[in-house]
Amino acid sequence: MPETLFQKVWNRHVLSTTDEATLLYIDRHLVHEVTSPQAFDGLRLAGRQVRRKDLTFATIDHNVPTDDQLDIRDLLSRRQIETLRANCREFGVTLYDIKSGRQGIVHVIGPELGLTLPGTTIVCGDSHTSTHGAFGALAFGIGTSEVEHVLATQTLWQGRRPRSLGVEVTGTLPDGLEPKDIILAVIRAIGTGGGTGSVIEYYGPAIRALSMEGRMTVCNMSIEAGARAGLIAADDVTFEYLARKDRPFAPKGKAFDEAVADWKTLATDPDAVHDAHVKIDASALVPQVTWGTNPAMTVDATGHVPTLAELPPAQRDEAARAFQYMGLTPGTPISEIPIDVVFIGSCTNGRIEDLRAAAHVFQGRHVAPGVRALVVPGSEQVRSQAHAEGLDQVFLDAGAEWRQAGCSMCLAMNPDRLQPGQRAASTSNRNFEGRQGPGGRTHLVSAAMAAAAAVTGRFTDVRRLLAR
Numbered sequence: 001m002p003e004t005l006f007q008k009v010w011n012r013h014v015l016s017t018t019d020e021a022t023l024l025y026i027d028r029h030l031v032h033e034v035t036s037p038q039a040f041d042g043l044r045l046a047g048r049q050v051r052r053k054d055l056t057f058a059t060i061d062h063n064v065p066t067d068d069q070l071d072i073r074d075l076l077s078r079r080q081i082e083t084l085r086a087n088c089r090e091f092g093v094t095l096y097d098i099k100s101g102r103q104g105i106v107h108v109i110g111p112e113l114g115l116t117l118p119g120t121t122i123v124c125g126d127s128h129t130s131t132h133g134a135f136g137a138l139a140f141g142i143g144t145s146e147v148e149h150v151l152a153t154q155t156l157w158q159g160r161r162p163r164s165l166g167v168e169v170t171g172t173l174p175d176g177l178e179p180k181d182i183i184l185a186v187i188r189a190i191g192t193g194g195g196t197g198s199v200i201e202y203y204g205p206a207i208r209a210l211s212m213e214g215r216m217t218v219c220n221m222s223i224e225a226g227a228r229a230g231l232i233a234a235d236d237v238t239f240e241y242l243a244r245k246d247r248p249f250a251p252k253g254k255a256f257d258e259a260v261a262d263w264k265t266l267a268t269d270p271d272a273v274h275d276a277h278v279k280i281d282a283s284a285l286v287p288q289v290t291w292g293t294n295p296a297m298t299v300d301a302t303g304h305v306p307t308l309a310e311l312p313p314a315q316r317d318e319a320a321r322a323f324q325y326m327g328l329t330p331g332t333p334i335s336e337i338p339i340d341v342v343f344i345g346s347c348t349n350g351r352i353e354d355l356r357a358a359a360h361v362f363q364g365r366h367v368a369p370g371v372r373a374l375v376v377p378g379s380e381q382v383r384s385q386a387h388a389e390g391l392d393q394v395f396l397d398a399g400a401e402w403r404q405a406g407c408s409m410c411l412a413m414n415p416d417r418l419q420p421g422q423r424a425a426s427t428s429n430r431n432f433e434g435r436q437g438p439g440g441r442t443h444l445v446s447a448a449m450a451a452a453a454a455v456t457g458r459f460t461d462v463r464r465l466l467a468r
């Protein structure tokens with residue numbers, strides 16, 4: 001019976017099934033400071049240990065300040081960080097702490113460490129765990145009580161097996177466009193509920209042409225389409241990434257070759273069918289900008305804020321609320337919307353290729369007067385790589401702030417926030433009301449588009465800047 005990649009990985013991990021549920025074996029458990037304290041408390045109360053310390057890895061990302069990581073003034077943040085440290089010590093879990101050289105956003109460091117491997121199951125108390133699916137791993141977010149269950153047993157109960165949604169991306173992504181534009185276009189096409197109950201597999205020539213960084217950007221936002229996870233079959237790009245010498249947990253030598261032979265068997269069989277299928281032509285895309293308060297409220301950078309008449313009746317109420325919250329007049333050209341803040345970072349776009357794309361635009365230009373631009377590497381490794389390439393100097397010369405690693409302004413859980421009413425061009429993944437700070441207004445874009453907004457003070461089709 002032909003199988004999809006998702007079915008193959010799922011089936012490999014089934015330990016037992018009942019009529020309604022399946023017990024899955026978990027290969028890797030990633031942990032951060034926000035969703036783990038109660039899980040460790042639960043273990044302590046029950047007198048249990050972490051079952052597989054060797055498969056459990058923690059870092060600090062959401063609460064860490066990015067101007068000076070060591071200066072944690074917010075009491076709740078400090079307590080959460082100290083609690084994670086104490087829990088990792090007590091339970092013997094490896095922690096990639098601030099200044100370890102390996103700290104960073106959990107979804108950025110997992111792949112860097114070689115923890116994220118094809119065909120594995122990966123969970124974390126965090127919705128954007130879908131990022132790791134870029135390696136052909138079945139990776140998804142879990143709640144805190146499930147974190148406790150995985151800590152104690154290295155297994156996880158799941159309901160019925162999710163459906164498989166095939167998202168085929170054909171053609172070639174035009175110059176100036178980025179993987180972020182692909183995933184925004186996908187969510188725009190299928191809606192924030194388009195992936196509900198499904199695991200999305202992305203495939204097709206435009207996906208094959210992406211680097212691992214780009215594939216992670218795409219899989220990262222699967223959750224914003226309502227999907228349980230996103231997946232891309234591993235190929236030579238994946239194997240090359242995992243073969244690099246700084247991936248301590250990836251198999252080495254003969255074990256690596258054997259693993260590759262196995263990983264190659266995990267692609268979706270030619271005759272396998274997905275439960276549903278969507279096709280997007282990357283060649284026809286232009287840079288994407290969200291205008292509203294969910295990631296499907298997206299338009300072309302060359303377009304305008306929709307008018308109510310242009311929207312289907314079922315979407316009009318939500319749109320009217322979004323116009324108001326976002327302080328936007330329907331019909332306004334996107335290129336006429338001024339911005340106050342630019343945030344380049346997050347587990348969506350805080351990797352080295354994103355910083356390169358931003359630096360390419362910043363090079364020889366300056367942040368527009370009155371605009372604040374933050375560039376925040378997703379990890380300490382990304383930060384040192386950026387230094388090695390001189391990107392930090394490009395950002396600083398352009399008048400942007402060059403920060404330390406963390407979630408930063410992706411969400412308002414640390415000092416990096418929008419002020420009420422401020423409008424941001426942001427490379428992150430969520431734009432609901434207050435996401436980047438109470439009253440803050442978020443427009444999601446690619447790193448190149450964010451940099452273009454920074455230097456022009458408004459949304460500017462980055463292709464116009466690069467064409468000069």
Ligand SMILES: CC(C)[C@H](C(=O)O)[C@@H](O)C(=O)O
Binds near residue numbers: 127128141
């Ligand atoms: C804090 C955490 C639970 C949350 C998530 O699960 O996604 C955060 O990472 C986010 O992006 O909103």
Ligand code: SF4
Binds near residue numbers: 061105406407411
């Ligand atoms: S960068 Fe943003 S989306 Fe990613 S884990 Fe941190 S808060 Fe969540």
